[in-house]
Amino acid sequence: MATANQAKVARDTEQAITVSTPSRREFLYYIWMASLVLLLGEAGAGILWFAYPRFKEGTFGGTFTLGPGEVPGAGEAPNSKPAGRFHISHLGDDSLIVLYGVCTHLGCLPSWVEANTRFECPCHGSKFELDGKYIEGPAPRSLDRFVTTVYFEDGTVETTNTEGDPIQLAGRSIARIDIDTGNRVRRTGAKAKL
Numbered sequence: 271m272a273t274a275n276q277a278k279v280a281r282d283t284e285q286a287i288t289v290s291t292p293s294r295r296e297f298l299y300y301i302w303m304a305s306l307v308l309l310l311g312e313a314g315a316g317i318l319w320f321a322y323p324r325f326k327e328g329t330f331g332g333t334f335t336l337g338p339g340e341v342p343g344a345g346e347a348p349n350s351k352p353a354g355r356f357h358i359s360h361l362g363d364d365s366l367i368v369l370y371g372v373c374t375h376l377g378c379l380p381s382w383v384e385a386n387t388r389f390e391c392p393c394h395g396s397k398f399e400l401d402g403k404y405i406e407g408p409a410p411r412s413l414d415r416f417v418t419t420v421y422f423e424d425g426t427v428e429t430t431n432t433e434g435d436p437i438q439l440a441g442r443s444i445a446r447i448d449i450d451t452g453n454r455v456r457r458t459g460a461k462a463k464l
């Protein structure tokens with residue numbers, strides 16, 4: 271005969287293994303929340319994907335690597351690279367500067383005019399020296415400069431400073447130069463037209 275104790279143990283065991291299942295309303299709520307989290311996650315990832323630009327090497331916005339053969343001699347006409355929108359100028363004091371080739375007035379593209387030994391903007395006539403310095407015209411400031419790193423054959427390395435000053439070559443032979451077209455130094459304040 272099953273005793274009262276055995277019946278109690280059976281009831282307790284049955285209760286112990288009872289698993290509470292969510293109601294239909296709770297189940298739908300969980301599904302809805304999971305969908306919302308997934309949607310927000312995908313939207314956030316999409317925003318980050320577009321917010322952070324990814325520029326390939328050798329395309330505007332990325333880094334251009336050039337060999338020594340692409341650096342003009344001191345005082346020679348600049349070497350212009352339309353793909354990177356920059357001009358490499360080798361100045362008379364044996365320094366190197368890389369100019370952003372877009373006019374600081376309204377964004378036209380000044381070109382080097384050998385006969386006048388200066389950059390001239392075809393739109394409204396602003397003019398700039400070999401080092402990008404403003405000469406005349408409606409442009410509010412000199413040409414901007416790209417941050418450049420010069421690797422020399424003697425193992426030394428020089429990078430454009432925060433002022434965008436030309437890099438002194440001091441007679442050293444160049445192994446290669448890296449031009450970061452995503453990193454521009456603007457001429458502002460007292461140096462705007464220097």
Ligand code: FES
Binds near residue numbers: 377378394395
């Ligand atoms: S855009 Fe160059 S002078 Fe106006």
